Amino acid sequence: MYKWIMAGLMSAAALFAVFILLTQMPEKEEVSEGGAAFSVPEREVDAAAAQLISKNMCISCHGTDLKGGIGPDLTKIGSSLTKEQLYKTISEGRGGMPAFKDRLTEDEMITMATWLSSLK
Ligand code: HEC
Known part of the structure; x- marks a missing residue:
């Protein structure tokens, strides 16, 4: 009996893991594509790292x-642009603003976007 309960729990855990994997995947793809409907993952603001990149x-x-x-003043950019x-903007550039996707990692661009969006 105990064995069956354990087996049941294990397969439930395995299913749950697969579910998590499947639901996490699309988000990641969309971020790297920089497509229309994507969201930047929630992060703590890391001002020190961002200022170094800056x-x-x-x-x-x-x-x-x-x-x-x-380029324009960015000291209050968080009140006019979303993360x-x-x-x-950082990844793809705009007008005179160069694209940074080949010069910064996705992680660094998230750090920058998170920090800039906190400047209000
Ligand atoms: C070669 C000069 C240059 C560099 C380097 C540069 N920018 Fe820019 N940036 C610009 C210009 C010019 C604009 C205005 C773009 C436009 O709308 O025409 C701009 C616009 C922006 C905007 C949008 C501002 C707004 O009011 O909409 C953000 C955000 C931004 N830059 C962030 C950054 C970050 C972060 C970095 C460093 C990783 C960076 N920029 C590096 C020139 C630069």
Whole structure:
């Protein structure tokens, strides 16, 4: 009897794992495609990591304190763009803003989008 209960529990756990895998997969694909309906995963803001990326990649155009230069002021960008819009702008670029998807990893772009969206 005990054996059957254990077997039942194990297969329930296995099914659950498959279910989790299947439901997680589409989200990841959509993020890397940068398609229309995607969402940037929830993260803690990592200001230190973001500022380091910013210093190396962004301030040359957006100014030392991101207060604007060749590119616009980003110090309150979180109140006008969503995290998804920020991610997309960084990843794909827009107008004079270069695309960073070949220069930053997906993880770094999430770090940037999360941090910028907290600047309000
Ligand atoms: C080569 C110069 C340049 C670099 C480097 C650059 N940007 Fe930009 N960025 C621009 C310009 C120019 C725009 C305005 C784009 C437009 O709408 O025409 C812009 C726009 C943006 C916007 C949208 C602002 C708005 O008001 O809609 C965001 C967000 C942004 N940049 C983030 C970044 C981040 C993050 C980095 C570093 C990873 C970065 N940029 C690096 C030039 C640059």
